[in-house]
Amino acid sequence: MADLRTTYLGLSVRNPILASSCGITATVNGVRRCAEAGAGAVVLKSLFEEQILAELGGADGSAGSAFPDEARAYLHELEHSHGPRSYLRFIEDAKKAVDVPVIASVNCVSGERWMDYAAQIEAAGADALELNIALMPLSPDETAGQIEEHLFSIVRGVRNHTKLPLTVKIGPYFTALPRVISATIEAGLEGVVLFNRFYQLDIDPVALKPIPGNRYSDSDELVLPLRWVSILYPKISCDFSVSTGVHTGIDAAKAIVAGARVVQIASALYTQKVSVISRILLELSDWLDANGYATVDDARGRFATSEHYRPEDLERVQYVKALTGTQ
Secondary structure, three states: OOEOOEEEOOEEEOOOEEEOOOHHHHOHHHHHHHHHOOOOEEEOOOEEHHHHHHHHOOOOOOOOOOOOHHHHHHHHHHHHHOOHHHHHHHHHHHHHHOOOOEEEEEEEOOOOHHHHHHHHHHHOOOOEEEEEEOOOOOOOOOOHHHHHHHHHHHHHHHHOOOOOOEEEEEOOOOOOHHHHHHHHHHOOOOEEEEOOOOOOEEEEOOOOEEEEOOOOOOHHHHHHHHHHHHHHOOOOOOEEEEEOOOOOHHHHHHHHHHOOOEEEEOHHHHHOOOOHHHHHHHHHHHHHHHOOOOEHHHHOOHHHHOOOOOHHHHOOOOHHHHHHOOO
């Protein structure tokens, strides 16, 4: 049987399958269930920057962002039910409950004084910190350079407040993604999570109000992070984590041979229950054995050394038509 042990952000993990930040990892019981099912590490449910600022005495906990009334009410509810101080206790309790790395997560959008909280997360015992940064440009006057610098300033600010291993979870919507990722690593990161899956907006055309779009991913969505990990892995030295679209052991194998150090799953935990972790691990192990890999590390990045690896083709979006014969 293949050895699934590896490292992520300098941490020893028993396998590359991580439970991603989601509602299931918002409780100690959920964290324990994921670990018992075999997860190599668990990323806790994100704490919103707005919750931190509210507790620190911010005006309304909005961090200057344009949240609609319902979202503000939701964040207010979170601040009281699972606010910053209780989040620190949550980290401590989760660490006591499991024997796998526990990675804290903060959903942040600004470079405000909440960054002091990163030191408290470290003191609470978290093994690493994932910055979930979702920047949505709304102004036609905002440039790509300004958006990128905003991202870098958040990373630099957090790096100055903690010695924890850091990773950033971002979306794919940047003009020059390789440059952005390279600059975030230079700003003090050990890893990057590709990609942040934004909840999609739908519209009720009669009531004229927003409604939730597709909530869960499927394996078809894996193609975007696969493309980018395949392009970035040979060029940038960091720990890549693939998130979005991993539902099977074969999905995990694809991400690993593309260059991912670990994969994160969330939607599969809901659609197939937490026990899906065990199945994914078995499928990945069987695949490694069948293809002659003694360890998961032996398989990592092998696509880049393949005779079929041609970066110029990966970078041509429409080239997939030639590969698949579709028109």
